[in-house]
Amino acid sequence: MSWKVVCPEGAVAENDLKEFEVDGVMILLARAGDDYFAYPPLCPHQEEPLRKGGCDGKEIFCFKHLWQWDMRTGACTGTESRVPLKMYPVRKTDGTVQALIEQPLEYEYEV
Numbered sequence: 171m172s173w174k175v176v177c178p179e180g181a182v183a184e185n186d187l188k189e190f191e192v193d194g195v196m197i198l199l200a201r202a203g204d205d206y207f208a209y210p211p212l213c214p215h216q217e218e219p220l221r222k223g224g225c226d227g228k229e230i231f232c233f234k235h236l237w238q239w240d241m242r243t244g245a246c247t248g249t250e251s252r253v254p255l256k257m258y259p260v261r262k263t264d265g266t267v268q269a270l271i272e273q274p275l276e277y278e279y280e281v
């Protein structure tokens with residue numbers, strides 16, 4: 171178990187989403203105010219890139235079918251959303267944003 175540097179603080183604009191590769195693991199970083207949140211990069215519905223959606227400081231949404239989640243908890247908030255977002259723990263240390271990545275978080279997709 172180890173904390174990995176994702177990026178310098180400020181590398182993601184407020185209310186924005188950005189993908190990073192951290193030791194071979196792709197993660198999506200979102201920012202709300204001075205807080206950062208890290209998720210697997212693909213939508214749990216049909217594997218679309220969540221970076222194509224957006225966030226508003228409270229919720230994150232997928233562009234494809236507009237599933238929505240609470241940015242801070244990953245809980246479903248939209249009426250269509252059925253699968254919560256998985257999240258990596260995040261901390262800010264020494265001017266960097268770090269994520270606790272033990273293994274890639276993935277979803278089970280229906281075929």
Ligand code: FES
Binds near residue numbers: 213214216217236
């Ligand atoms: S693929 Fe994201 S909501 Fe359907």
